[in-house]
Amino acid sequence: MTVLEQPGTADHRNTPPPDWHPRTDPAPLLPEREPYRVLGTPAAAGLDPALLRRLHAELVRGRRYNRQATALTQQGRLAVYPSSTGQEACQVAAALALRPQDWLFPSYRDTLAVVARGVEPVEALTLLRGDWHSGYDPRTHRVAPLCTPLATQLPHAVGLAHAARLKGDDTVVLALVGDGGTSEGDFHEALNFAAVWQAPVVFLVQNNGFAISVPLEKQTAAPSLAHKAVGYGMPGRLVDGNDAPAVHEVLVEALERARNGGGPTLIEAVTYRIEAHTNADDATRYRDQAEVEQWRAHDPIALLERELRDRALIDDEGIREAEAAAEAMAATLRDRMNTDPVLDPMELFEHVYAEQTTQLREQAAQLRAELDAEAEFHAEEGEGR
Structure with a gap:
């Protein structure tokens, strides 16, 4: 006897509730x-x-x-x-x-x-x-x-x-x-x-x-x-x-x-x-x-x-x-x-947020400073030649 069965009653485990009906005809x-x-x-x-x-x-x-x-x-x-x-x-x-x-x-x-x-x-x-x-x-x-x-x-x-x-x-x-x-x-x-x-x-x-x-x-x-x-x-x-x-x-x-x-x-x-x-795939393996x-x-x-x-x-x-x-x-x-694109690293910070966050502005300023320093270095190196 299962826990759902009682003496003298039928097993109703597969019987849906009285008000049950499919919501959608499959x-x-x-x-x-x-x-x-x-x-x-x-x-x-x-x-x-x-x-x-x-x-x-x-x-x-x-x-x-x-x-x-x-x-x-x-x-x-x-x-x-x-x-x-x-x-x-x-x-x-x-x-x-x-x-x-x-x-x-x-x-x-x-x-x-x-x-x-x-x-x-x-x-x-x-x-x-x-x-x-x-x-x-x-x-x-x-x-x-x-x-x-x-x-x-x-x-x-x-x-x-x-x-x-x-x-x-x-x-x-x-x-x-x-x-x-x-x-x-x-x-x-x-x-x-x-x-x-x-x-x-x-x-x-x-x-x-x-x-x-x-x-x-x-x-x-x-x-x-x-x-x-x-x-x-x-x-x-x-x-x-x-x-x-x-x-x-x-x-x-x-x-x-x-x-x-x-x-x-x-x-x-x-x-x-x-x-x-x-x-990168070798389809012959499968x-x-x-x-x-x-x-x-x-x-x-x-x-x-x-x-x-x-x-x-x-x-x-x-x-x-x-x-x-x-x-x-x-x-x-x-x-x-086959034409190499001209890339602007500062575009990394565009189209991320409608209005840049404080952290993004700080990162953009840091990158701009690094790019300016690099450009200045190359300019001085060129003058030295």
Whole structure:
């Protein structure tokens, strides 16, 4: 006999309280059983040709951007670069799904999304160069600074979205995170607050298979990352992350749902990181090349080009034009990154507080005195010659 049982009574341990009932029907919140796709299906016939061409041009430019940035690390012009090669469809679709008044909260691997949003390519790489604060003004393009700590940008995204709703602004926030970030406490806190507050925010998880070297099956036992949504009371969506129109469609639907007061959505885009975690990583230690080649056959650019050719929306000349535009972007980026910036050490104290603290003013005065003394020393040394 257990402590809950009494002689002559039934065991009611599995019976809910009389007034208990589910607050939300979980069925509508559950994601698709298989990743949602558009390319290669009958639904592709209804896709907007102009959108397809723009997605293609941005994918081609994004692939070239990834290659150029990787080369810059090999030349010592960047300290590190987390490539998004293979994930371009997620990055481009994320940027194009947003309206001008919306905000993008990227992770460290999302420089391509930042560029597709309108930030200058060299400014998007400035932080990875070890030069100047975030590298760009977040308010200009409504793009938060690139976030290196895993998932810490997610609560910030929820906070901005919640504040926008309280003010009555027509603003929706799109927060990007990798599969590894879903194992962080910040992920849980952000989704929980977003759902409770019904904040106008969409979370896009780019599931590229690995959190550095840790495969997804060693991170979670959930059926999918999108299934985590139901535990917070928000819809989950599962989409093929290499199908650019599908990602764009799912994002637009979720963003409009949030804009119209429907609350947050968790979207998992199933994709793959073709390159290593960063230039400091040896991916051959934890995955084999056969797996990589399987995903190369599901390349987002090739998938979209096939659709465009099948519908006679692009030909060899159109592809060459897209590649030429991408090469021009890469050449400009290369030239600007190969020019050493002129740095002012005093900028260390700018953009920290709206009004400098006493300690910051003291530190700035100390540095100014040291710089003046150094300049005076070099001047006297030059006169002595």
